[in-house]
Amino acid sequence: MSKQIYFDYAATTPMKKEVLEEMMPYFNTEFGNPSSVHGFGRHGKTGLDSARDKIAKTLNAKSDEIFFTAGGTESDNWAIKGVAYANKNKGNHIITTKIEHHAVLYTCQALEKEGFEVTYLDVDEYGMINLDDLKNAIKDNTILITIMYANNEIGTIQPTKEAATIAKEKGIIFHTDAVQAYGNLTLDVNDLGVDLLSISAHKIYGPKGVGALYIRKGTKTKQLILGGAQEKRRRAGTENIPGIVGFGKAAEMAYENLEAHNKKLINLRDKLTKELLEKISYTRLNGHPTKRLPGNVNISFNFIEGESLLLSLDMVGIAGSSGSACTSGSLDPSHVLMAIGLDHETAHGSLRLTLGDFTTEEDIDYVIEKLPPIVDRLRQMSPLYEKVKGGNK
Amino acid sequence: MSKQIYFDYAATTPMKKEVLEEMMPYFNTEFGNPSSVHGFGRHGKTGLDSARDKIAKTLNAKSDEIFFTAGGTESDNWAIKGVAYANKNKGNHIITTKIEHHAVLYTCQALEKEGFEVTYLDVDEYGMINLDDLKNAIKDNTILITIMYANNEIGTIQPTKEAATIAKEKGIIFHTDAVQAYGNLTLDVNDLGVDLLSISAHKIYGPKGVGALYIRKGTKTKQLILGGAQEKRRRAGTENIPGIVGFGKAAEMAYENLEAHNKKLINLRDKLTKELLEKISYTRLNGHPTKRLPGNVNISFNFIEGESLLLSLDMVGIAGSSGSACTSGSLDPSHVLMAIGLDHETAHGSLRLTLGDFTTEEDIDYVIEKLPPIVDRLRQMSPLYEKVKGGNK
Amino acid sequence: MYSEKVMDHFMNPRNVGEIESAEAVGEVGNAKCGDIMKMYLQIDENDVITDVKFKTFGCGSAIATSSMATEMIKGKTVKEALKLSNKAVAEALDGLPPVKMHCSVLAEQAVKAAIFNYAKERDLYYEELEGFDPTEDGHDHGHEEE
Amino acid sequence: MYSEKVMDHFMNPRNVGEIESAEAVGEVGNAKCGDIMKMYLQIDENDVITDVKFKTFGCGSAIATSSMATEMIKGKTVKEALKLSNKAVAEALDGLPPVKMHCSVLAEQAVKAAIFNYAKERDLYYEELEGFDPTEDGHDHGHEEE
Numbered sequence A, B: 001m002s003k004q005i006y007f008d009y010a011a012t013t014p015m016k017k018e019v020l021e022e023m024m025p026y027f028n029t030e031f032g033n034p035s036s037v038h039g040f041g042r043h044g045k046t047g048l049d050s051a052r053d054k055i056a057k058t059l060n061a062k063s064d065e066i067f068f069t070a071g072g073t074e075s076d077n078w079a080i081k082g083v084a085y086a087n088k089n090k091g092n093h094i095i096t097t098k099i100e101h102h103a104v105l106y107t108c109q110a111l112e113k114e115g116f117e118v119t120y121l122d123v124d125e126y127g128m129i130n131l132d133d134l135k136n137a138i139k140d141n142t143i144l145i146t147i148m149y150a151n152n153e154i155g156t157i158q159p160t161k162e163a164a165t166i167a168k169e170k171g172i173i174f175h176t177d178a179v180q181a182y183g184n185l186t187l188d189v190n191d192l193g194v195d196l197l198s199i200s201a202h203k204i205y206g207p208k209g210v211g212a213l214y215i216r217k218g219t220k221t222k223q224l225i226l227g228g229a230q231e232k233r234r235r236a237g238t239e240n241i242p243g244i245v246g247f248g249k250a251a252e253m254a255y256e257n258l259e260a261h262n263k264k265l266i267n268l269r270d271k272l273t274k275e276l277l278e279k280i281s282y283t284r285l286n287g288h289p290t291k292r293l294p295g296n297v298n299i300s301f302n303f304i305e306g307e308s309l310l311l312s313l314d315m316v317g318i319a320g321s322s323g324s325a326c327t328s329g330s331l332d333p334s335h336v337l338m339a340i341g342l343d344h345e346t347a348h349g350s351l352r353l354t355l356g357d358f359t360t361e362e363d364i365d366y367v368i369e370k371l372p373p374i375v376d377r378l379r380q381m382s383p384l385y386e387k388v389k390g391g392n393k
Numbered sequence C, D: 001m002y003s004e005k006v007m008d009h010f011m012n013p014r015n016v017g018e019i020e021s022a023e024a025v026g027e028v029g030n031a032k033c034g035d036i037m038k039m040y041l042q043i044d045e046n047d048v049i050t051d052v053k054f055k056t057f058g059c060g061s062a063i064a065t066s067s068m069a070t071e072m073i074k075g076k077t078v079k080e081a082l083k084l085s086n087k088a089v090a091e092a093l094d095g096l097p098p099v100k101m102h103c104s105v106l107a108e109q110a111v112k113a114a115i116f117n118y119a120k121e122r123d124l125y126y127e128e129l130e131g132f133d134p135t136e137d138g139h140d141h142g143h144e145e146e
């Protein structure tokens, strides 16, 4: 295969060369353990501190409110379990949504088994929560509200500030999974009023296996990973200095170019969406038409299944993703697509194409050219299509 | 400062250039998410599988018994909490030792707060457990024994096989923290009979922020990190493919050269120990004289404090570590040095010099030359020394 | 993740389509699980399957196993076709990933379902269909236990 | 982690040693916590500290603060020396890491302890020693709360 175009930036991103360059010295020159009393360690410490400052700056947080983790998943697990365990004297009720990432959802489910009570808010057809639902869900024993900033599958951006304001009025701790939003949207923890916020490096052209949790000063949490005194005794384990340094650089770069990045992505995103919906019948855009991540396109193609669509696209060098269960080996299609009201068949026929910094207009044109015949070929094979094709187009 | 010699390999190691080379393509070429249905993801998957095979091979384990984590700390936390929570229907008693790494110790202490019962075995003056103590500590409700393979401070190697055999006879799950032993000693999980074993990449010239947990097939455990379906649904989070690939390479290299590596280190270690003990009075070797890690030297210098010793060494380009509380900002000196029976003053005056693949005979000679006058200078300043110096030498 | 044979049968599936006046038609699977297979068999007076077509909604391996199954029963007698096992289909494709083995089960069942309907209409008895339930979809997506 | 001044006073400490017939000797700290400071003051009839020496068992900043404290009180009157605050010592060293601030407290207390003993022997009263307890070691290693 010659051409290979990446349309799966929401899954992970290639690391930028500037990020790798920044990391290089920390692999085998400035490689010391930052807790050590010697030059090798001090240099590591300097890299660590500077990355922490950079990330704090992008979030308008204080440096000592940023704690490094091994990724978005750990940040989510830590945020939720940490708040739940540290505040269980105050109550045992948690509010979240039906469309969270599994890192949040499964953590909440695990807490339910331990005796916590969890309310999973519904979302509308665009994947948007209803703020009145949130208000109504709050009870005297609610200790935590965790609502994702932007959805990884359908890109919908939640009214996070409004939700956090509701939480604050009631004195409830508010966490947001901003793994998809970070680096793509302006996030100001003070303006938003969130208490905890999860981010991950590999979604913003940084290294895999590195994330962070913002914890507002004064927020009561417990540790998830116990051991050494790293991260002010709140997250143990020898620090992944090269990774953290890379994260810092990636964060800095993302926010240097945010406006240009966004403008470009939104243009390409809207072109791709419009053309595909026009060119191919029996399709629908999933997620909110405008309140969505700049790089997210998610379309359902009726009568066909997502994995076969992905495989066919892969054969022409287009790398996308799907909410079909068949891509994950599980039975049910994406819980997000089900939550916005799709039937199983439509959910299985969903395609997510996510755009990023290396996506070009030609790439978009290439998809617009290649996708319609592929959809058509698969529909011709589908027993579901024959039932309708007599009728319309 | 010109010369800089690293004597802190037990804290962390520089990454080998071969390891970095192996990782490079996965940063921005083969960077895909291995769960994805496209070429970028498939290549990541290949790197992941091959690293898993390599590590399994070094432990004589099956590939599907190796689970990647973010480091030794997470592996320890997961092993202990995972077994404790999954087996609490059978009992709530755990046995460990007083000289474990904090990743084990603090996890056990946290479980105590949750209602588990923990026995902390004493060690003798060499840091060795007593197998009869272990047998006597076992109760009907014992569900887990966790004993470190080799100690990170004093290097003592435990009779792990014998301890695991005792556990097996009683049907108790056995975990060992082999973070320091891995890559330095031959470890065969089947010969040893351990059920879980923690390892970490950055201790063997691999990347920081990557570890693994060996879990014998059939061992009942619970997840620590919940979310995506990675690692056969047992450890969530987008896989750190470059890091894992580097770990695989580092593991392979460590075991290719094990014998030569060991022979060299033991020679240098014993020379350094012998010369320092001979040249400087009021000293003692901490840890077992022969059953110790090939690269570990740990000596207490009476009347002086470890951090000032480290600082002085750093000024002449020698990077070591100490069990003194003053290096960590905590009050009490190392729990390990206390457990082997040192008084506070002696524990505070301990120096750990750990040797590795890049240590040369000249480096050893340099320390032998530089250390005695430094010790002497600090002793001349010490109010404790004046009390004895009238008497002996 | 897929063998070359699977990819070949996915990209160039054999026997796609419908047979208007097929003697035997069977459909298995459901949209919930993401795969539906429909099989059309033309069967002559000697019980020989002279033609076979399929339509499949499903993943790559669902399409590939459908294609392979049709190839494997074409020209065979009904009794021989009933002996087609999912393992044989998977092996003919040089194997399937564990999570995709259910697709081969579905292909086997699609053939059986078609013949089941054929037999029912004609009041024929095939020992091989003893215990076969066309409403069971045999879905076991190979979940890992923790 | 340490300022250049701290490193200078650690590597080249001023006034190390003992004074055989010192008017005032004080010792604070303990081996458990890893730092002991002993201070010797020579005080003339006008209450002026004409010489001062120290011995310290402890970390780099314990040695540096001892050294700096001796420098700061040398030539001062006892009353002036009693005004020496730990903050002043730390500032004179261009600051100390938060976990090491207790070392400067110890240095302040070592001076006070010596003068306390001097005053006790001679039945002198210094208002600045009101409430001073030479057995308190003021150890707060600056632990982070979770």
Ligand SMILES: Cc1ncc(COP(=O)(O)O)c(C=O)c1O
Pocket (backbone or CB within 6 Å): A010, A070, A071, A072, A073, A074, A076, A101, A103, A148, A150, A151, A152, A177, A178, A179, A180, A200, A201, A202, A209, A210, A211, B236, B237, B238
């Ligand atoms: C919304 C969201 N939350 C959490 C995660 C988990 O992050 P990571 O892969 O860094 O563990 C992801 C991505 O996988 C995500 O998209």
Ligand SMILES: Cc1ncc(COP(=O)(O)O)c(C=O)c1O
Pocket (backbone or CB within 6 Å): A236, A237, A238, B010, B070, B071, B072, B073, B074, B076, B101, B103, B148, B150, B151, B152, B177, B178, B179, B180, B200, B201, B202, B209, B210, B211
């Ligand atoms: C014995 C032992 N266990 C666990 C760890 C923790 O490993 P990591 O730093 O990879 O989290 C270390 C090293 O810090 C160690 O020496």
